[in-house]
Amino acid sequence: MDHKLKTMDQKQDINEEQIDGYVKIDRYDQARIDRIASHYEAILADLGEDPSREGLLKTPERVAKALQYLTHGYDSKPDEILRSAMFKEDYSQMVVVKDIEVFSMCEHHMLPFFGKAHIAYIPNGYIVGLSKIPRVVDSFARRLQVQERLTNEIRDCIQDTLNPAGVAVVIECKHLCMSMRGVQKQNSVTTTSAFTGEFANETTRGEFLKLITSNLS
Ligand SMILES: Nc1nc2c(ncn2[C@@H]2O[C@H](COP(=O)(O)OP(=O)(O)OP(=O)(O)O)[C@@H](O)[C@H]2O)c(=O)[nH]1
Numbered sequence: 001m002d003h004k005l006k007t008m009d010q011k012q013d014i015n016e017e018q019i020d021g022y023v024k025i026d027r028y029d030q031a032r033i034d035r036i037a038s039h040y041e042a043i044l045a046d047l048g049e050d051p052s053r054e055g056l057l058k059t060p061e062r063v064a065k066a067l068q069y070l071t072h073g074y075d076s077k078p079d080e081i082l083r084s085a086m087f088k089e090d091y092s093q094m095v096v097v098k099d100i101e102v103f104s105m106c107e108h109h110m111l112p113f114f115g116k117a118h119i120a121y122i123p124n125g126y127i128v129g130l131s132k133i134p135r136v137v138d139s140f141a142r143r144l145q146v147q148e149r150l151t152n153e154i155r156d157c158i159q160d161t162l163n164p165a166g167v168a169v170v171i172e173c174k175h176l177c178m179s180m181r182g183v184q185k186q187n188s189v190t191t192t193s194a195f196t197g198e199f200a201n202e203t204t205r206g207e208f209l210k211l212i213t214s215n216l217s
């Protein structure tokens, strides 16, 4: 079934529909968008703008839709995303998915932070569908976040759901709240990491760090 072809009324049904632990991101909750839009109309006025001028007429609704998209992680269940594609497999070497784009919003200023996540796990009887790892990243990133919690939540979800012999997560991001405003440092990058199990071993962690810094592609 192609959900994109559904009419607006039918899309309301999609709001409740979980697909592999994931609510379709084209969900369209008009009541919520209307509420957020009305707040933004007031905000525009408070900023000294004229919300009734032509260029801004649709802006409150556009912002509401954009914000709903930027926080759609609240509508997903990352553990279910992983469970939907776990396969029994006798493979016990490190699996690394690197350079996963991250787009998130800092919970302090509601400004974007963005960069890359590098994730590894060591299977313990089960592997997971590769695409599910970036989906888990998105599920936690598309919320109001701090980078440290994002890092830990991804690690804990993979560890608790897949029960591998170890999980490694490294995230590198630029925070617009540190470049567009505030301290105004344009080039600083924040790196966070979280490990479990066999990644406590320096050699294993070293192998992971080597793999994510290699140029092999
Ligand atoms: N640890 C951490 N801090 C973050 C993250 N995103 C933003 N911040 C910081 O959150 C802090 C909020 O500090 P406050 O002093 O309450 O806010 P502020 O007055 O706007 O601070 P400045 O950004 O220094 O102007 C700032 O230091 C931000 O750099 C994050 O992901 N992790």
Ligand SMILES: [Zn+2]
Pocket (backbone or CB within 6 Å): 106, 107, 108, 109, 110, 111, 175, 177, 178
């Ligand atoms: Zn911030």
